[in-house]
Amino acid sequence: MAKQKTAYVCIECGSEYSKWQGQCSACKEWNTIQEVRLGTASGGGARPSSMRTGFAGQLTQQVQDLSEINLEELPRFSTTFNEFDRVLGGGLVPGSAVLLGGHPGAGKSTLLLQTACKLAQLMKVLYVTGEESLQQVAMRAQRLGLPTQGLKMLAETSVEKLLAVAELEKPQVLIVDSIQTMQLEDLQSAPGGVAQVRESAAYLTRFAKQSNTVLFLVGHVTKDGSLAGPKVLEHMIDASLLLEGDGDSRFRTLRGQKNRFGAVNELGVFAMLETGLKEVKNPSAIFLSRDEEPAAGSVVMATWEGTRPLLVEVQALVDESPLGNPRRVAVGLDTNRLSLLLAVLHRHGGIFTGDQDVFLNVVGGVKVLETSADLAALMAIVSSLRNQPLPHELMVIGEVGLSGEIRPVPSGQERIREAAKHGFKKAIVPKGNVPRETIGGMQVVGVTRLSEALEAL
Numbered sequence: 001m002a003k004q005k006t007a008y009v010c011i012e013c014g015s016e017y018s019k020w021q022g023q024c025s026a027c028k029e030w031n032t033i034q035e036v037r038l039g040t041a042s043g044g045g046a047r048p049s050s051m052r053t054g055f056a057g058q059l060t061q062q063v064q065d066l067s068e069i070n071l072e073e074l075p076r077f078s079t080t081f082n083e084f085d086r087v088l089g090g091g092l093v094p095g096s097a098v099l100l101g102g103h104p105g106a107g108k109s110t111l112l113l114q115t116a117c118k119l120a121q122l123m124k125v126l127y128v129t130g131e132e133s134l135q136q137v138a139m140r141a142q143r144l145g146l147p148t149q150g151l152k153m154l155a156e157t158s159v160e161k162l163l164a165v166a167e168l169e170k171p172q173v174l175i176v177d178s179i180q181t182m183q184l185e186d187l188q189s190a191p192g193g194v195a196q197v198r199e200s201a202a203y204l205t206r207f208a209k210q211s212n213t214v215l216f217l218v219g220h221v222t223k224d225g226s227l228a229g230p231k232v233l234e235h236m237i238d239a240s241l242l243l244e245g246d247g248d249s250r251f252r253t254l255r256g257q258k259n260r261f262g263a264v265n266e267l268g269v270f271a272m273l274e275t276g277l278k279e280v281k282n283p284s285a286i287f288l289s290r291d292e293e294p295a296a297g298s299v300v301m302a303t304w305e306g307t308r309p310l311l312v313e314v315q316a317l318v319d320e321s322p323l324g325n326p327r328r329v330a331v332g333l334d335t336n337r338l339s340l341l342l343a344v345l346h347r348h349g350g351i352f353t354g355d356q357d358v359f360l361n362v363v364g365g366v367k368v369l370e371t372s373a374d375l376a377a378l379m380a381i382v383s384s385l386r387n388q389p390l391p392h393e394l395m396v397i398g399e400v401g402l403s404g405e406i407r408p409v410p411s412g413q414e415r416i417r418e419a420a421k422h423g424f425k426k427a428i429v430p431k432g433n434v435p436r437e438t439i440g441g442m443q444v445v446g447v448t449r450l451s452e453a454l455e456a457l
Contacts (some may be wrong), residue, residue, distance in 0.1 A: 076092060099237045162176070176216065288312060301367050309414050318385040416429065432446075
């Protein structure tokens, strides 16, 4: 009888072990190691020496010198969405594997169905659904008013049957929705397990590389927002995208977390309408829908998303705390960073907030991942604490250090130009980001210390 091969894999980092243990030695997480059945072990012995010699000859012919490799630009083609192309780094690359994740209801299937229907008018596209029936997908396409001619559909969860159909159809774009429903017949584990997700993705990715097919994989996410399944899945694919957006919000943000063919942390903005997802060409105007009257605790900053600046509004609410331990809540910003900034504000700005509840929010559901929002957050906190509104035409950027210094931020002049394009008249920026020439008639105030920034208000 053939012996069953078994391995133990960490679902967080993908590390493998010969036996089960409570804590993963690589990522230090507890209770994340699961048993994986890899199939039966074959009893074949070592290959003959003549066969090994033949393989060595073939491999020697494939070795190339680095200077002799062709450096021509990889041919790309558009997804018919400019925002989608931006996040991908300029379009789709033949032979690439793209993983699209997101919470249920974010619009993953809708975005890919819109892309597939439009691309099917130009090339061969195969859409494989493992979660929905073909009638459900057809009803969605009809509701969205999409062109349905030319798009090949397949309802299948077996990877072997899927690849057999793909070899006959020879599509240029293959969409698999979702990777958690795919399974290999050789593996005994259930669909969605570590072994099934990893091996299914490996088979599909290998097919995409060999046939120059663009592969889209839809992935589920866990409660904390990370992609479900082993982390090794993210190493197999070429690009990892995450579609974010609350269920009650009409805006969706597509963020690139990994991209071998473009910039990382690129951001694309879409609006969810009755006719599906529609790209937002000027996202700064969307996130700056403010009241006509200035309100205390509100200030605009310019964050850098991928290759372009984005203007967002930062709001703060400071109120006397009835608790012994005041609350520190940040939505769209790092909560630990907020506690650090409040300590700097007390030490180097002379403003005490130890008995106040502090709440920070980035309007529009945008997540600011860089430190250029430090000075804007402090200005909003001071404005709310003193109940003094800041001017509508003011824009603030800058990183705050522990010693109270204001550090320059990357691409400072591009951020100032974006603010001037939207009618802002004054900017408080680090002194290292002050442009040599006036940009759009803006008054740019350069500061080096936190005390100078407070005086500039």
